[in-house]
Amino acid sequence: MEAIEELSQLSDSMRQAAALLADEDVDENSSSSSRRSSTFLNVVALGNVGAGKSAVLNSLIGHPVLVS
Numbered sequence: 001m002e003a004i005e006e007l008s009q010l011s012d013s014m015r016q017a018a019a020l021l022a023d024e025d026v027d028e029n030s031s032s033s034s035r036r037s038s039t040f041l042n043v044v045a046l047g048n049v050g051a052g053k054s055a056v057l058n059s060l061i062g063h064p065v066l067v068s
Contacts, residue, residue, distance in 0.1 A: 007041075 043060070045053040054066040 011042075 043057065044056055047053050054068045057066050058064045058068065
């Protein structure tokens with residue numbers, strides 16, 4: 001569960017950063033617990049061409065879904 005909590009905190013930080021970049025107000029009172037009830041996980045992979053993004057995501061998924 002520690003990893004899930006870390007991912008949740010990272011998600012909140014990224015949301016705040018995105019709001020700052022978009023020059024929007026960040027609602028500090030909004031709880032992430034309402035988003036945690038979802039069974040979906042959004043994952044973003046950034047990197048140069050050929051850096052291994054698809055390979056890492058395929059490894060996380062457990063089988064080849066993305067073209068490497």
